[in-house]
Amino acid sequence: MGTAGDLASCLAREAEAVCRHYLSAGTRAGQYWVVGDTGNNKGRSLYVRLTGDRAGRWTDAATGQFGDLLDLIRESCGLIDFQDVADEARRYLSLPPAERETSSKTGPTNLPSPAPPSERARRLFAMGQPIDGTLADRYLRQRGILDGARYPALRFHPACYYRDLATGQMTPLPALLAAVTDAVGQLTGLHRTWLDRDGLGKAKVATPRRAIGGLLANAVRLQFPVDGPVPVMTAGEGLESVLSLAHVMPHMPMAAALSVNHLAALSLPPGTRRLYIAADADAAGRHGVDRLSRRAQALGILPLVLAPELGDYNEDLRQLGPERLTARLRDQLVSADAVALLPL
Structure with a gap:
């Protein structure tokens, strides 16, 4: 045994x-x-x-x-x-x-x-380091995201254990860590993206992305104010897709819910008036958008859907470029938001 x-x-x-x-x-x-x-x-x-x-x-x-x-x-x-x-x-x-x-x-x-999953997530995130100059920074730059180091929610772990689900083998691999927080900023979970040691993208493992802790209603939050209301924000599904939007809208509060179901259940901060929902171009993504839109409307929040040209916003950023992505967003945002949040 x-x-x-x-x-x-x-x-x-x-x-x-x-x-x-x-x-x-x-x-x-x-x-x-x-x-x-x-x-x-x-x-x-x-x-x-x-x-x-x-x-x-x-x-x-x-x-x-x-x-x-x-x-x-x-x-x-939480082990x-x-x-x-x-x-x-x-x-x-x-x-x-x-x-x-x-x-x-x-x-x-x-x-x-045993520690609960949220405590395990907090411990693991505390072990991380700023991503500037690390493999995590290099990975994001390969994805067209050039300013990932400015987000406190992102950290790098040089030897985060990955368990092969088929064999049980544990392997320490470098990883990009992303903190999942609740509506008041408390860390409840953690998203991990394991990376290739040679800087060639994600690690060559079966499931290079996994999340732990309390994800339901929570998200990886970028560019949120420390306190005060959030009258306008954007919510999306994938971390890299949301980071791509943040790259061209550096003052828009962003939330990456990490899955369709979690996007539909995202907790929205009080005082929000407009919610932009970044849709992925697939049926599952539209399902999450519809459910979140109905919830926002019930709270008196105006939901507005942002649609990428390709599969998601990281594809748009990498293949079409930031200028074309910015131009497309300018056509989809409320004019006051476009003036305030997009570069001229």
Whole structure:
């Protein structure tokens, strides 16, 4: 029972019990356990198979995350090192503790309570450094985003652990970190983009982007005032798409919700009068835009949709250039906003 595969198989045989313990806010629906996310929030985005050959395998439809029950324990408990994940799985399964937990004088030591995902996100973000001159800065520049270093929400981690979901192998890789915050600026989660060590874009791994912590209703916020009202703002789905808009509108408050479902549920600050919604050119993106538009209207906020020429705004920035992107936005913004927020 020493390998990741052994532990995952043992957990899978008790899949429903594991879900009831770590995802108690969920419910059983047929052959699946359904819950909002790995942070144990209510909802139906994350589903765990409870029976058959794929028992214990889960997918979060909102974030694209997936894995086995070891991954679920890692995310729900806010653990960083794989050894800590294995220790927690052993504790749950009532297996003998790993050797490092045992003292010859005192016997097994008590493990500290696992940190919640939001605390894990805060710890990991605190380990990061400003991105200026780092691989993260180089990566964004390759994407046409030349001023990423000016955003406090972005940091660089030179050795952020990536876990291969198929093998369980943990590999330290450089990563771009993006802080997810709530409407009052409190960090609730973290988005990670793992990077190629040679500066050749994203790391060559199966899922180079993952998020942890409390994402629902929250976002990566750029250019928001420290305090005071936000009368006009823009919200979009992808981080790089929103960063591309911020590149040509450096004074517009921006929020990257990181997924279609999270965009639809985004919490809007009080005092907002106009909300520009940056749509991606696909059916899923339009669904998120429609849902957020209806919510904004119910709050007395005027929703206005911004549409890219290509697939998203990062494609527009890279392939069409900032001047053409600016010109297209000038045609879509309210005239007063275009004068105030776009360069002449």
